[in-house]
Amino acid sequence: MPIVTKEMDSAFQTAGANPGLEIWCIENQQLVSVSKSSHGKFYTGSAYLVLNAVFPKIGPPHYDIHYWLGSEAKKVDSILASEKALELDAALGSCSVQYREIQGQESQKFLSYFRPCLIPIEGVFTSKQGSLNGEYQVHLYTCKGDYVVHVKEVPFMRTSLNHEDVFILDTALKLFLFSGCNSTIQERAKALEVVQYIKENKHGGKCEVATIEDGKFVGDSDVGEFWSLFGGYAPIPREQPPVQESEAPPLKLFWINLQGKLCESGTNVFSKEMLETDKCYMLDCDSEIFVWMGRQTLLTERRTATRAIEDFVRNEGRSSKTHLTFLSEGLESTIFRSYFTNWPKTVELRLYEEGKEKVAAIFKHQGYEVKELPEEDNEPSIDCSGTIKVWRVDGDELSLLSVTELTKLYSGDCYIVQYTFPGNGRDETLFYAWIGSKSVMEDKTAAISHMSTMADSIRTNPVMAQIHEGKEPAQFFSILHRLVVFKGGNSSGYRNFIEEKGMVDDTYNENLVALFRVQGTNLDNMQAIQVDQVSTSLNSSYCYILQNEGSIYTWIGSLSSARDHNLLDRLVELLNTKWLPVSVREGNEPDVFWEVLGGKAEYPKGKEIQGFIDDPHLFALKITKGKPCLIDGYVSHADFLEFQLRRRLQGERDIQLYTG
Missing domain, CATH: 3.40.20.10 (Severin)
Structure with a gap:
């Protein structure tokens, strides 16, 4: 799903939301959408951006991005097209493969979109094409x-x-x-x-x-x-016998530094270990060039790498037949992997796993029996590649969020999440009512009512769940993949409450100071939670993003893991692709960092331990003289709803009801 920020091109507001092709053309240094009736018409004097989205029944969407350069396209348009391809990739979560297509030398994948053929048209694209008269x-x-x-x-x-x-x-x-x-x-x-x-x-x-x-x-x-x-x-003269081709030049691998300089890393023989996750590389195969981008590289580094490769192709006088393919770590093609010896088919062991095996071997050698404790099962119990719709609750009104906003929630609002996923022979539906920690009672009650009404309209038997901010189940994060929770709210009920109480509106503003805590288990399950912008909000077990009008800091807690650092880089891009953060490690903060937070203060520095979760218990409910009690037996739906409503009014935790 797209992750579009205000700084990103507005043309990408709904990019990738639906399967199929989307095409844009560079016109006057701006991206202009090309209508479906004009798909396949490419002008030789223009540069285009093409997105192909595939939504398989199982698994996440697949995205391929191509930027097509006409033989007479201006250099400035060609450069802009390559940068927009990277920008679109970032909007889609950095999970696409990008291709550079040159007129007359297009890849088979690209041509397959335009059956039976693609015939370039002389001239320059204009969004107001007129009829051409003449011979x-x-x-x-x-x-x-x-x-x-x-x-x-x-x-x-x-x-x-x-x-x-x-x-x-x-x-x-x-x-x-x-x-x-x-x-x-x-x-x-x-x-x-x-x-x-x-x-x-x-x-x-x-x-x-x-x-x-x-x-x-x-x-x-x-x-x-x-x-x-x-x-x-x-x-017609017969073809001359082909000239015997000279020996193919050696394969070369280059590391691209932050200044865009290509530094040779090896020749002909390469291994997977040569590719570091925080760098960009170029594999030069003469007629084809691959650009590999590590997961921990920022969008600015990727842009630098793209410009460096474009300059390299021009300055080296490479043939127009040279293909450029841009790959992100984890999305390598079979051809690319074939150039590396012993490319692993499975995920490599982490360092702690290797150390664990060595320790186990030592104990076994000394005669001790070693048994490994089972790790917590974090795998989601349902298919997390379905479709999502999110509505913001505003009293009796519901507002459907755009694709670009559905993973951005506010603590002062309530939301309804409808998730449809493939089940056993049919689609299943799951409804969540997400209750913000600062939301008003009017919106909380309306959210439950709206969710029940929507569930009743579904022919199948949907599952409903009410969840509260800060107590979301792991499955909720696995469905959304990435989530940003801002302070404040947008509903009229929340606004009125703030005004009546004379409270300061702390709703997120990109121009003001903001502090985000980074958390999650992997790149498909990551969150940035806005917390109070004070020093006491820090915790050595986490990483944070500190946003200020003039600068951006990423704070790395001393007890955080490499996984947290990876999430930190990705969430910075999610919040704003144009940010150039200053990395700060705990204990080495500059004075200005503490000044932004209102001064240095004590904060938790011990390893945070997950709180104890009670085992679930099954009860039945009986109403006796207007007073509810939980007993072993059966309960009517009406009695349960009455009991549940009383608990909500008292601010107590909800009990979920499952009916047979």
Whole structure:
């Protein structure tokens, strides 16, 4: 799901929300959306951004980002297209693969989006295209490829023809399909699809089609007409024997530093261990270049790497056939992995796991029996790749949040989360009523009522759960993947309450001081929780993000783990992709850091231990003389709701009701 900030291009507000293609073009240094009716029309003087989103039944969405550069596109537009590709990747959670597509040398994946073919149009894209009048221009195209067709315009001359390929001559009244004698049946069939495409799209279906066989030049009026357009028949020369290619240059791996300088790391023989998670690398395979970006690299580092690679390709005078592919750590393609020896098929052991095995071996050697305690099972109990809708509760009104905002909640508001996921033979639905810690009673009551009404409208048997801020189950975070909880609220009930009590509105403002605690278990389950911007909010067991008008700090607690540091970098990008944070480790803070927090003060420095959770107990409810009590037996739904409502009014914890 997109993670769009105000600083990010507004064109990405709904990017990736639905499966299929989305296309933008650079026009006057701005991204302009290309309508679906114009998909497949690429102008040679423009640069485009193409997103393909695939939503499998099981697993997270797959995103491929391509930036297409026309042969006559301006350098400034080409650079902007590459930067926008990175920006879009960040908006999608840095989980896409990016490709650089050059006109005439497009990858098969890219061409497969535009069946049967892609034919570049001369000129520059404009969002207000007008009709072009004048004499019809004759075009000669060559078609290559059995699976996807590479269509390329060649000079309208006899010398452009050969015996190996299939050609299409496009005139005002007739389309000619010329098949070289050495072309394959598959190429001829694909070229015929292209002919039909041109007929329908350029001629409105009103033109003749003629087929010309290589070597047959008598007895057919179409053949005579075809050759007359070239000034009369003349034999096509045979292809010269191919020149023996020189030995392929060696493979090279470069590390790209923060200044954009390429530093050679190795030649020909590479291992997975050479790729560090906080760096960007370039693997130079001559005709193809891979750019690998570690998970802990920031968006600014990725932009620097992208510019460095673009400059490298230009300055080295590389062929236009050179393909660029940008890969994030964990999303490496099979081809990329094949260049590294012994690339692991499974996740590598962590250092603590290796140490654990060594300690166990020592005890076993000394004769002690060693048994490993089972680790806590953090795997979600349901499929977490379904679809999510989130509504903000405002009394009797519900506001559906946009895709870019559904993972950003406020403590002063209540929300309803509808999650639909594939079950056993049918889709299942789960409803959460998320109650903010500062929300007002009016919104809390309305949230429960709205959730019940929505659940009743579902034909299947949905599951409902009421959860409170700070006490969310692990499954809730696994469903949302990433969550930011801001202070304050937006509902009219919360606003009125603040005004009536004469309280200071502390609703999050990106221009004011804010402190966020980072937590979570992995990149698919991470949270940034806004806390009071004072020193006592710090804790040595966590990492924090301190936002100030003039600077951004990331504070690393002395008891935090490498996993926390990884989440810290990702959440900085989630909050604002343009932030350039100053990393501060506990004990080495500059004076200005404490000044922003209102002065240095004592805070918890011991290892935080998870609180004890009582084992669940099953009770039945009985109402006796208006006074509820829990006994062993059965309970009516109406009696339970009355009992539950009393507990809510008293501020006590809710009891979930499961009915058979």
